[in-house]
Amino acid sequence: MEKKEIKVMEKILSANDQIADELREQLSASGVLGINLMSSPGSGKTSLLERTSGYITEGIFAIEGDIQTTLDAERLTNAGIESFQINTGPFGGDCHLEAGWINNALVEIDLAKIDYLFVENIGNLVCPAEFDVGAHLNGVVLSVTEGEDKPLKYPLAFRNSQFCLISKVDLLPYLDINMQRMINNVLSINPEMEIMIISSKTGEGMEEWVEFLEKNKIEH
Numbered sequence: 001m002e003k004k005e006i007k008v009m010e011k012i013l014s015a016n017d018q019i020a021d022e023l024r025e026q027l028s029a030s031g032v033l034g035i036n037l038m039s040s041p042g043s044g045k046t047s048l049l050e051r052t053s054g055y056i057t058e059g060i061f062a063i064e065g066d067i068q069t070t071l072d073a074e075r076l077t078n079a080g081i082e083s084f085q086i087n088t089g090p091f092g093g094d095c096h097l098e099a100g101w102i103n104n105a106l107v108e109i110d111l112a113k114i115d116y117l118f119v120e121n122i123g124n125l126v127c128p129a130e131f132d133v134g135a136h137l138n139g140v141v142l143s144v145t146e147g148e149d150k151p152l153k154y155p156l157a158f159r160n161s162q163f164c165l166i167s168k169v170d171l172l173p174y175l176d177i178n179m180q181r182m183i184n185n186v187l188s189i190n191p192e193m194e195i196m197i198i199s200s201k202t203g204e205g206m207e208e209w210v211e212f213l214e215k216n217k218i219e220h
């Protein structure tokens, strides 16, 4: 029984990986950088995109993943970012996005008009890390309110990411968190991780984040 379950899971993952590879190639050929944002619920993914829209005023499209509601898509519309909401609730409430669903959403997107395709993954640090969604870059948004230990407890998301945004740093004066320990924990899981420290509320770290995006932009 156990062996069968493992085989089915392997099959699903390898089918997903193939679609993800094709999707990444299509994005590259269209000059679009794909960025997958993963985090616990409420770490600040949507707020980051809202704030980013003040720096990069055009060429951003976001695919929003949530179990229910179109609230995040509405927030992005108000911030001037075009988006497409995927709700998994009506289809069993999956806790992650898969490459095939991103691929299906592409019919809604004019790739020729955009530079950045963000995928705001469903809020949790577990399942999204297991599925390649076809992005060029995976990133974790880790808010200071979550505690220093989360990289150690949920290592896969950190291992499978190239960048980590430590968010909500404006709240540090109210917390007992040890920032250096949090950073060390991230690096202990992934020594190559590019770490940026940000606040979407005050704008701290936004220049560095925008530079990071521009540096990774795909020229064509």
Ligand SMILES: Nc1nc2c(ncn2[C@@H]2O[C@H](COP(=O)(O)OP(=O)(O)O)[C@@H](O)[C@H]2O)c(=O)[nH]1
Residues within 6 Å of the ligand: 039, 040, 041, 042, 043, 044, 045, 046, 047, 048, 123, 167, 168, 169, 170, 171, 198, 199, 200, 201, 202
């Ligand atoms: N103080 C503070 N609050 C933030 C910051 N970023 C997000 N928030 C708040 O955290 C809550 C969750 O943010 P949201 O962007 O919806 O998180 P998401 O679930 O990861 O998309 C909201 O109430 C935001 O206003 C920040 O940098 N500082």
Ligand SMILES: [Mg+2]
Residues within 6 Å of the ligand: 045, 046, 047, 072, 120
């Ligand atoms: Mg959100």
